[in-house]
Amino acid sequence: METLERIKTVxxxxxxxxxQRRADAGDSQHAIDAALRLKYGLKCTADRVLSRSYLIKAALNENANAQTRSMAHSMLIFWYTAGREDTVRARFVFAAAYHANEAVRLVSEKATGSDEAPVYCASANALLFAMNTIESLTKDMTVPELLVHSKWVIQASDERKAYMHLERLAAEKKMMKKPNRYRCAKFGCGIEADTGKMSSRCSGKCDADKKPYYCSKRCQKEDWKNHKLFCRQGAPCSVIDTATATVSGGGTSQGSIRVPVHHADGTTSLLSTSTMDPEMLKEMGAALKDAKARAGLSTLRMDLHEVD
Ligand SMILES: [Zn+2]
Ligand SMILES: [Zn+2]
Structure with a gap:
């Protein structure tokens, strides 16, 4: 929405x-501008096909800078896949794979020789397309030909996954060191923090390494009857629920809180938010658990939900 507002101002x-005149004269930035206006029908009649032709103009313009061309290719992925996830026609998948690959290749080549890791400047669209669509279609070799057209984007997505794996291990290590910091100490609350800290902690005399952390003042108040006996120097830790926080790694935004929802079939959904308060998040978690139980076990498949 923010992008749309910005475009409206422009x-x-x-x-x-x-x-259009500047775009036709070979200016790629203006080609992208024209494509966006035509896509959303901003002060003009929306024209999907014309919008695409401007994106192609920008993507194929060899005089344009690599970043702009890469952006045009990324936007073309949407053109071929938006709104038709279940029914993307085969030739559309190939077109989208081609554009995802080009989006990565252009910025990777540009970064060759610099210290910067090439793949991380590729657009998120391209990587997401590789992870979600290309991988699922080539895993069981439903469409093995896709691999031929996707060398760069697959490599980028593999490197991205390896990076996320390392991030996850680092986060895990950090959490193991000070598990109290990432989980609300109120028994049964279930709220966790990702890389940030919990919103409040005991300010009493208890030892720093045994201090309980809470998702809210409310939990802190409710846990006081349990903690007060332990709130002195040298006392043992009062935190009963010592399970470490669920590590998701990479996916969540920093400073968010989340609640794991354990379903009857043994799977876990992770609801995450950076704007909602803990009580609201817990309510949503309960509703999700309910919905999954009612809908039958296999219909809802999810690992991580960012709810805002
Ligand atoms: Zn709590
Ligand atoms: Zn204390």
Whole structure:
């Protein structure tokens, strides 16, 4: 939405005709601008096909900088896949795979020789497309030909996954060291923090390494009857629930809290938020558990939900 607002502001200053004129003269930035206006119908009639032709103009323009071309390729992935996830036609998958691959290749080549890791400057669209679509279609070799067209993007997505794995191990190590910090000490609460800390902790005399952390003042208050006997120097830790927090690694935004929802079939969903308060998040978790139980076990498959 924010992007859309920004585009709306831009569209007031220059007319579409002027933007198209510059795009036709070979300016890739303006080609992307024209494509966006035509896609959303901003002060013009939306025209999907014309929008695509401007994206292609920008993507194939050899005089344009690699970042702009890569962006145009990334936007083309959407053109071929948006709104038709279940029914993407075979030739559309190939087109999208081609554009995902180009989106990565262009910025990777540019970064060759620099210290910067090439793959991380590739767009998230391209990597997501590789992880979600290309991988699932090539895993069982349903469409093995896709691999031929996707060398760069698959490599980028593999490296991204390896990086996320390392991040996950580091997060795990950090959590193991000070498990109290990432889990609300109120027994049964279940709220966890990711890389940030819990919102409140005991400010009493208990030892720093045994201090309980809480998701809210409310939990802290409710746990006081349990903790007060332990709130002195040298006392043992009062935290009853000593399980370490669930490590998700990479996926969540920093400073968010989350609640794991354990389902009857043994799977766990992780609900995550950076804006909601803990009570609301717990309510949502309970609702999700309910919904899954009612819907039957296999219909809802999810690992991580960012709810905002
Ligand atoms: Zn709590
Ligand atoms: Zn204390």
């Amino acid at each position: 569209t007031t200053s220059t007319s579409l005709e002027e933007v």
